[in-house]
Amino acid sequence: MGQWAQALLGFPIAEPSDPVPLDAIDLPASRVAPPGTLDGLCSASKRDRVLHSYGRSYPDILRGFSGEYPRPPDLVARPRTEDDVAALLDWCGDAGFACVPFGGGTSVVSGVEAPEHPRGVVTMNLRGLDRVLEVDDVSRAARIQGGALGPVLNAQLADHGFELRCFPQSYKFSTLGGWIVTRAGGHYATVRTHVDDLVESVRMITPSGPFESRRLPGSGAGPSPDRMVLGSEGTLGIVTEAWMRVVRPPRFRASATVFFDAWDQAVAGLRAVSQAGLAPANCRLLDATEARINAVSARPTHTLLLGFESDDHPLDVWIARAVELAVAEGGVCPKGPRVRDSRADSGAAGSWRDAFFEGPYLRDVLISCGVIVDTFETACTWDRFPELDRLVRARVGAAMEELCGGGTMSCRVTHVYPDGPAPYYTFLAPASDGGALERWRAIKAEASDALIEAGGTITHHHAVGRMHRDHAHRQWPSAWPGVIQAVKDQLDPRGILNPGVLVPARSADR
């Protein structure tokens, strides 16, 4: 591990260390005792409070590793039914506690940690709500509870011959409700890039009561209620169920790997494919560093992974045209397109898939070796991308150089649109000599400022949470935070839900 990583990263790293054991962690005493009626759903155990203190951001992992838990939730509640959810919200509201909804806990934006609060914080773990309740074969839709992890819900859908094809990188460890409220990005690189378009209707329990939209394939009846739930990040209510659009698992697949010597040619090839209306499921560009780290390519070149999938028709024509477009911009596709009629997957796309899902967890090991490692992502229009890419690399590179004496940075484009790409950056820098958190904070600030200044979004699919809040406010219409607060005042009038996420907590809510 150590030698491999050092060779890849180009700087020395420390041996992995072990996290501070649970026994050695000090927690402040819980301030909250549940009423008898809810006692059976609640735990104030040290283990539960520790495991619900953080998400999975770099500072989360770092603090968790070093045993710093100054502000755990006072209580962890595990509702088993929707009525439990409502009862817990009522209790929190009456008692003046904050409530933090918690799905898989994979937030990387400080979206699930307990906020500072004068009375107490109850974290609601929703994983008990994990059933597929109903499947509509004709409309290809399924009613699924919000607390189901990706593999848990797909195992149930498989019994009906369906699949929810939405594979965020956190897929194995995150929940449907979490995907919906954070507008998670799935594996589709085009068209259905976010979970948004897979939502047919949603049911959310708010402190003011149930909020349920009608099952509709499409509508034009005023502003869409679903679109206010999407991205609400646990500040308006708790998504207990949703009708989701499901599909038959793909039978036909086609894929190709195209290499480019020059980055601008690779971007041009990516753009050509994204504007051709072919709608590939996979259309990911890895820069040379990214391709090397993920072992997709041994060649020192930028790599475009193309893939199509269908349960209905062979995809020879689609992949042939996509490759043709990429090659016309200077790419080479030595092996040509590969077409399959089966459910097996192999080759570069397979290596990439493995690397993709393992990426976040490999990161944890690197952190224990004293490496600052983090990712951030954005989207911008094509006309702005060259300058955004340049600025982000320059600013983050300069910060790593100044603060850490160097570092490595890579880029992949995970999703594309006819009008622009969604690039995803990874940076790694040595920090085994201490001060990692402060260095990370300074590098992250440079990255976030650069994204906003260059015309990007502060997040394409990682969400806002508390971490990106100020930058989101710089990007939104100036009136938008006030609108969100007004909506929150309607649905969560006592301000108990996830205070500080999206908009600042009001002092009256604390």
Next chain:
Amino acid sequence: MGQWAQALLGFPIAEPSDPVPLDAIDLPASRVAPPGTLDGLCSASKRDRVLHSYGRSYPDILRGFSGEYPRPPDLVARPRTEDDVAALLDWCGDAGFACVPFGGGTSVVSGVEAPEHPRGVVTMNLRGLDRVLEVDDVSRAARIQGGALGPVLNAQLADHGFELRCFPQSYKFSTLGGWIVTRAGGHYATVRTHVDDLVESVRMITPSGPFESRRLPGSGAGPSPDRMVLGSEGTLGIVTEAWMRVVRPPRFRASATVFFDAWDQAVAGLRAVSQAGLAPANCRLLDATEARINAVSARPTHTLLLGFESDDHPLDVWIARAVELAVAEGGVCPKGPRVRDSRADSGAAGSWRDAFFEGPYLRDVLISCGVIVDTFETACTWDRFPELDRLVRARVGAAMEELCGGGTMSCRVTHVYPDGPAPYYTFLAPASDGGALERWRAIKAEASDALIEAGGTITHHHAVGRMHRDHAHRQWPSAWPGVIQAVKDQLDPRGILNPGVLVPARSADR
């Protein structure tokens, strides 16, 4: 005309009558005089007030025809710049007048008429803002003013080799801003069914100031501000510009016409195509009556029109598979698919296009012949469609029989989704013996009730306005009207904009 129509409709109709001439119309006196600074933008002429009194719904046409104008706007303002828009809003707010934004005036849901108001109503005609301001060739996007009619904006885009491919049936007479705030349905039958997905960013002038979203191809930074503007129907602000996703005009086209003897087979064929992931641009099913009226088919059969379009690649494979799927459900395609590499269009799809754009205006003539003629549309999931279709036809048919002694009803499906269709119904009934408006109202109420009771939406793309407001409230999450009002209170705190649309006007706003 008369004989042709009678033969098609199956009931006798009167000779067309002429509308009451302008001279013979009585209007109440205007209650509003503009300040000197705005005088040059404003008109209180009889002609202007009459022409801005109504949209294009059945009751609008009927009342207009008979010279009934009891509540015209007091003043018509024509801003030439965004500053004019802001100045007019400020003035209305200060003086306590209501302001009704008016694009092309094609609303069929009472979205542009002057509401009852104690002080006065200023209708703001936005057609002076009709320029394409900027074109981004690389990202394929254009910044377009909100008051541009479809042909006006596309003529300007053509100079840059681009096209905004969004063709609502009102295309020639409606504006971009109107499409955005009503979530207009374009000609794409699948995927980009509404204008929603063509909006990259919007700029709206609200009574509280500009509301401008960032140009982004995609984002996950909280609830989307654009999605609150989409469907706001002039109640939150006035869309002065938007960055829209444009395309190269299609070079390749492929089309086919498939006939079905049985309606349930036709629906099965439609569903099969919609769930195959082929994304046809045209995928419209006309029932036998509709096909006959629109002269698409001389055969007494249900007709599925399929079409693909691309600026990038030939579409032989796409259309072949779509036809195969439809034929597998019992359809026949006697002429087979037609594939073209040119910009010309012909055949049934051409006849259909002509009939499509002329439909609303043919209607006006029929109304003058004493015929009740109206359309309504919805969307529902596939599992519910057979019962919705049955219920709607039964309820509307019974009402026409009881009130008019008979009538004709037809259905086309204009848009489709993997999880359901968007059917569009036309009904015609004789009423030359008087009482047309009351009869229409009773038939429309039956239709609207049936849609809601059967699990549909009150509108797929005609919008809510004042006409569908109560039914929209039955379909929305119960908290949604309160949320919309709370958003309105933020952006339009004095409640001057389009009172009564989406949510009831509050007495404090009048």
